[in-house]
Ligand code: KIV
C-alpha cells in the first residue's frame with residue numbers, strides 16, 4: 288500500500304463555511320497560492336454552483352494555481368456538476384467532488400428520498416462528473432451514521448461508475464477514533480474494487496476528535512486526509528491540517544509500524560506557520576495561544592523545571608522543533624539601519640513575491656515601525672506586508688486621530704478621514720477610547736455597521752510591540768473582517784475598523800454563499 292498520505296485542503300470550502308469566515312475572491316486566491324507553496328495535493332477551492340463569487344473564486348484558482356489538483360464541490364445534481372466542471376476547466380489538474388447523504392436520518396428528513404433513489408443519484412452524478420474529468424471523488428455524507436450494508440452498496444456502485452476517491456465523512460463529528468478506524472477497515476475489506484481507489488477521511492471536530500479520527504483512518508488504510516488550516520470549518524471545525532501533518536511527521540515509528548517505510552506527506556512543514564498566520568489574518572479567526580503546533584505558546588516554556596530541561600537538552604520537553612514549522616529558524620531581526628536591499632531580501636526569504644512599488648510601500652512603513660521599535664521580527668514584517676500590500680481598495684483612509692482620556696470624563700476622539708470627496712473631520716465620545724474612535728469614524732464615513740467582534744494581540748513581545756487589531760462587522764447578513772497594525776493599539780483598532788468598512792464598501796451587496804444552509 289502507498290507510503291504517501293495525500294493532503295486535501297478544504298480551508299477555502301468547508302473552512303469558509305465557518306460562521307463569520309467570509310473571504311473575498313482575492314483573499315481566496317492568496318490563500319490558494321500559499322497552499323500551493325505549502326505543498327498540499329488537492330485544494331478544494333469552493334462550491335461553484337452556490338454563488339457567482341464561489342464560481343469566480345474556483346475558476347480563478349483553477350487558472351492561476353498550478354501546483355495542486357484543484358477541486359470543486361457539487362451536490363449530486365446536474366446543475367452543480369456542470370457548474371463545477373465549467374469553473375474547473377482552466378485547471379491543469381482538476382477534480383469534481385460530488386456528495387449525497389446516506390444516513391437514514393438525512394435521507395428521510397433532509398432529502399426525503401429512499402436509499403434506492405439516493406444510490407441512483409450518486410451513480411448518475413459520478414457518471415456526469417466523469418465527462419468533465421477522470422478525477423472524481425464521491426462522499427456519502429454523514430457516512431459514520433449510515434448503515435454499513437448501504438454504505439458498502441453505494442460505494443461499490445460509485446466505483447463501478449468511475450469514482451477514483453472515496454471520502455468517508457464524519458459530518459457531525461460523532462464517532463470516536465476506534466470506531467472511525469473500524470469503519471475505514473471494514474470498508475477497505477468489504478467494498479469490491481476499493482483497492483483501486485483512494486480512501487479519504489473527512490472528520491469534523493464536534494467532540495474534539497477530528498485529528499485523532501483522521502489518524503485512525505490513516506492507520507486503517509486511508510491515504511487521503513481532508514483537513515483545513517487552523518482546523519477551520521463548520522461548527523467546531525475540521526481536522527487541523529498542521530496537526531495531522533505534524534503527527535505523521537513526528538511519529539514515523541508509529542506510522543511506519545509493520546511497513547517497509549513510514550508514511551509521509553508532501554507538505555513542506557517549514558511553510559506551516561506562515562500559512563496558519565495568513566489564514567488567521569484573512570479570516571479574522573484568532574489562533575488560541577495553546578493551539579497545538581501553531582499557537583503562540585506551542586513552543587514556549589514557562590515553568591523553571593521545563594526551561595532548565597530545554598536548555599540542557601531540547602528533547603526533554605520538545606517533541607518537534609519550532610524550525611520544523613518555519614518559526615524560530617527564521618527569527619531574524621531587522622532594525623532602523625536595514626536598507627531597502629536587506630528588507631526586500633528578507634521579504635523574499637519569507638516567501639513574498641512583491642513588485643518594486645509594493646516593496647517601496649512596505650519599506651516606508653517598516654522604517655516608521657523600526658523608528659519606534661528597536662527590533663523588527665519576521666512576525667512584524669509579515670504583519671506590515673499584509674497591512675500595506677493588501678488587495679483592499681482604500682475608499683477611506685485615516686489621516687489623523689486624537690483621543691483624549693481623563694479620569695471622570697468620557698473619552699473623546701477626533702478623526703480626519705480622507706476619501707475621494709476630500710477630508711472629513713468628526714468628533715465623538717464613547718465608553719472607552721476605542722468606542723470613542725469608532726463613533727467618530729462612523730460619523731466621518733457615514734457608515735454604522737454592527738461591530739460583531741473585536742480583538743487585539745501583540746504581534747511580538749515587548750513594550751514597543753506592534754499591536755494587531757482584528758474586527759468583524761456585520762451588515763445585511765454579510766460579515767467583513769478588518770485588520771490594522773500599529774505600535775499604538777487605539778490607532779491599530781481604528782485602522783481595523785476602517786479596513787472592515789473599506790471591504791464592506793468594496794464588495795458587491797450579494798449573499799455570496801447562498802447554498803451554505805444546504806450543506
Ligand atoms: O462534512 C461533510 O460531510 C462535508 C461533505 C460535503 C464532504 O463537508
Ligand code: ZN
Pocket residue numbers: 301456458489491521
Ligand atoms: Zn465537512
